[in-house]
Amino acid sequence: MSEYDIAIVGGGCVGCSVAYHLAQRTSLEICVIEKEHHLATHQSGRNSGVLHPGFNYPPNSLKAQFATEGTQRMKKYCKRNDVPLDELGVLVVATNQQERQRLSDIQEQATENGVETRILDGQAEIHEYEPHAAGQAAIYCPEAASVDSQKYVYSLAGDAENHGVDFYTGYKVERIQTPNGTHHLVTSNGTITASYLVNTAGLYADKLAHQMGVGEKYQIVPFRGEYYELVPRKRKLVKSMIYPTPDPELPFLGVHFTRRTDDKVIIGPNAVLAFGREAYDNTQFDLSEMLSTLGYEGFWKLFTSSKMIRVGLTELNKSYRKEAFIKAAKSLLPAVKSDDFRKSYAGIRAQIVRNDGTLVKDPLFEHGPRSTHVLNAVSPGLTSSLPFGDHLADAVLDQMK
Numbered sequence: 001m002s003e004y005d006i007a008i009v010g011g012g013c014v015g016c017s018v019a020y021h022l023a024q025r026t027s028l029e030i031c032v033i034e035k036e037h038h039l040a041t042h043q044s045g046r047n048s049g050v051l052h053p054g055f056n057y058p059p060n061s062l063k064a065q066f067a068t069e070g071t072q073r074m075k076k077y078c079k080r081n082d083v084p085l086d087e088l089g090v091l092v093v094a095t096n097q098q099e100r101q102r103l104s105d106i107q108e109q110a111t112e113n114g115v116e117t118r119i120l121d122g123q124a125e126i127h128e129y130e131p132h133a134a135g136q137a138a139i140y141c142p143e144a145a146s147v148d149s150q151k152y153v154y155s156l157a158g159d160a161e162n163h164g165v166d167f168y169t170g171y172k173v174e175r176i177q178t179p180n181g182t183h184h185l186v187t188s189n190g191t192i193t194a195s196y197l198v199n200t201a202g203l204y205a206d207k208l209a210h211q212m213g214v215g216e217k218y219q220i221v222p223f224r225g226e227y228y229e230l231v232p233r234k235r236k237l238v239k240s241m242i243y244p245t246p247d248p249e250l251p252f253l254g255v256h257f258t259r260r261t262d263d264k265v266i267i268g269p270n271a272v273l274a275f276g277r278e279a280y281d282n283t284q285f286d287l288s289e290m291l292s293t294l295g296y297e298g299f300w301k302l303f304t305s306s307k308m309i310r311v312g313l314t315e316l317n318k319s320y321r322k323e324a325f326i327k328a329a330k331s332l333l334p335a336v337k338s339d340d341f342r343k344s345y346a347g348i349r350a351q352i353v354r355n356d357g358t359l360v361k362d363p364l365f366e367h368g369p370r371s372t373h374v375l376n377a378v379s380p381g382l383t384s385s386l387p388f389g390d391h392l393a394d395a396v397l398d399q400m401k
């Protein structure tokens, strides 16, 4: 039986970042346990790969702080470690008067968060950046970037490994038993023991936390985000990233165009209730996970407002009807036609919902018995992963004193 000081469950960007930061500043015996045979198989490898500087998040929130700092730190990290990263900037486009007004609020927030932005007034100014985008006005943020998220996670893991961290891939933690104050992590491949546990299990973080009596007023509600991609001959229509103006009441950004580091242009994601935490296709479902979501009081309370029901139905329509998805995309880029879109991959967001139906918008972690549980590594969790992992490493070492 292997014995560690700290076992980290989950080999996504958050788990690998905590491992990297802990290993850099201690000589403790640390391991990362991942149920899949590859790291970054779920959220950390199935996202838009965009570094979101905190221009769009409430000033003084943890989210804004981590996103702004995370963008800068990740750019330096990726350059130092040859992780593909393109500093393309992002354009947030307003297509009507109401959205036009919202751009000013976004710019105010950006300034408070220390993020540079520029308002582009009218189609001509927009076309200087994105010759095919449509809109009345836009906000341009030059700090946004596109990154290869899987290579980034593998680079972090490599650094952690070089500092002595052991990685167990293909080990699913099935049960946690804690006789005499030591955690016995019973996995699909044997038992690993550790004095301290860090739970960064993403879509299953609540399940592990609940086993230890932590975070019981929260549950993860999985929201699938599906992508299309432009056929290669149409990729030239998009130079960087084109986003719609976000609705401040909604946790998701809306269908957008992103030029990835491999030069593909992806469009999405939408946001539909997933019929299972890893049900990536809209025909897949996991009955017990579906029932657990549908039986959760917080889920029903979330959908009591007519706005959330309307948004939910619109997103569902985009999932099952390609034309509805394309209509949303065409409002930003009218030159594209239905034949220019190919179905691409999907990701599932681990959205934590309180049992009173509120969505938790900031990163959230709680401590339990000799353990720390990341309950909400909410988007932009990839962007935030270096400062968040750093902050968590401090919190863990503090708890261990």
Ligand SMILES: Cc1cc2nc3c(=O)[nH]c(=O)nc-3n(C[C@H](O)[C@H](O)[C@H](O)COP(=O)(O)OP(=O)(O)OC[C@H]3O[C@@H](n4cnc5c(N)ncnc54)[C@H](O)[C@@H]3O)c2cc1C
Residues within 6 Å of the ligand: 009, 010, 011, 012, 013, 014, 015, 033, 034, 035, 036, 039, 040, 041, 042, 043, 044, 045, 046, 047, 048, 049, 050, 051, 052, 171, 172, 173, 174, 200, 201, 202, 203, 204, 205, 224, 225, 269, 346, 347, 348, 349, 350, 377, 378, 379, 380, 381, 382, 383, 384
């Ligand atoms: C569609 C989509 C688009 C996004 N776009 C962006 C973006 O452009 N920019 C951005 O900054 N953020 C984005 N995000 C958010 C970002 O991807 C996540 O916040 C981040 O990846 C969360 O990382 P994580 O390590 O917490 O979770 P994960 O990457 O999901 O890692 C958790 C790991 O735990 C493992 N695990 C679970 N249970 C167990 C168990 N019992 N035993 C062992 N291992 C287990 C899983 O297999 C998984 O590998 C997006 C997310 C999605 C879904």
